[in-house]
Amino acid sequence: MEKITMTTPIVEMDGDEMTRIIWQMIKDILICPYVGLKTEYYDLGLVHRNETDDQVTVDSAIATKKYGVAVKCATITPNAQRMTEYNLKEMWKSPNGTIRAILDGTVFRAPIIVKGVTPLIPTWKKPITIARHAYGDVYKNSEMKVTAGSKAELIVTDKDGNETRQLIHQFTDSDGIIQGQHNIDSSIASFARSCFNFALDTKQDIWFATKDTISKKYDHTFKDIFAEIYENEYKEKFEAAGIEYFYTLIDDAVARVVRSEGGYIWACKNYDGDVMSDMVATAFGSLGMMTSVLVSPDGVYEYEAAHGTVTRHYYKHLKGEETSTNSVATLFAWTGALRKRGELDGNKALSDFADKLEKATIKTIEDGVMTGDLYLLSKLENKKKVNTEEFLLEINNRLKEMM
């Protein structure tokens, strides 16, 4: 069989620990035998980030802007313990944060659904994709403790030095707390465009919700920016695609989500997205089945798994013990990138290959062959637990038949 050719490279961002092991296995077993894989390789493993003073992370993000499609392995975000473990020069920032800042993107997280693993909310039949605005609000706040007798005010000084003041609270009898938050219109607009583009791309409705009835300026601005961009830039495209943009109050959205059967994108403000994505991920089952894609407002895509480097499994692997780590989310990061590359380049063979690889993966699990995390959740009667490598070999047995 002749290998599928690629014209433009994908940006490949390698990573750390167990996911780095899986990364190589996926390429060796499932991609390179079928595709003349063309990537521009960046090693974002912590050792190399440290060697390059984290320049490699910046370079990989710039390359992603150039080529339009990237696939990223999970990476360690250093903490005090990693400083010693890897003898780091500095506590390097989260690569995801650095890449997101350069691409100005929004993260979309979606579960992969398989027969036999029922969501904890049984009405959920299709994926619920959560889009989280990853800028500002409580994550860039300024807060203080305030003693009784104090008066707290908001003060804004404009560029000419004029002050506008507004009372927050007069603390009379009791001590208390205050918090200042901000967001910027340009970031909200980027968020809106990423969301609308992704909805068109995946042909799904998009819901957006805030607490605009209580927060008449702050949250209402989010609602207004979304509405304006939708009306001016997306309404006709949405109508042509047969999809819908729907705004509602966050309370109503939560109630509707629980009653829904899934199959839409739920756009959330920063805090809502943080909390709701954990809720949705847990309800759908395993972290090993949760995909993540960063989409920039100008249509650049970076695919990855939502989980981390699975450190606990990696330490077992280093001791020579058998692991049963779920590679599905990492594998779907690869298929997502290959399919998008195929779409952008008009390379149908490449997009079709990505579809087949996903089908082979789902068939493997639905045939009862799965890693330990799914084995605990699956209700299939004939289920069998396999190790990390066996799982990929089993997928390949099915993929071969489809090629």
Ligand code: NAP
């Ligand atoms: P994690 O790597 O997601 O793993 C947490 C636990 O979830 C694992 O110990 C495992 O549970 C289960 N799990 C996650 N992915 C799995 C998979 N593919 N297959 C089977 N089980 C899976 O989170 P963490 O241990 O908190 O973080 C480890 C490192 O990852 C940290 O250094 C962190 O900085 C980094 N991280 C990176 C990213 C990213 O690059 N996007 C995201 C999050 C965390 P059991 O041990 O019970 O089997």
Ligand code: MG
């Ligand atoms: Mg969270």
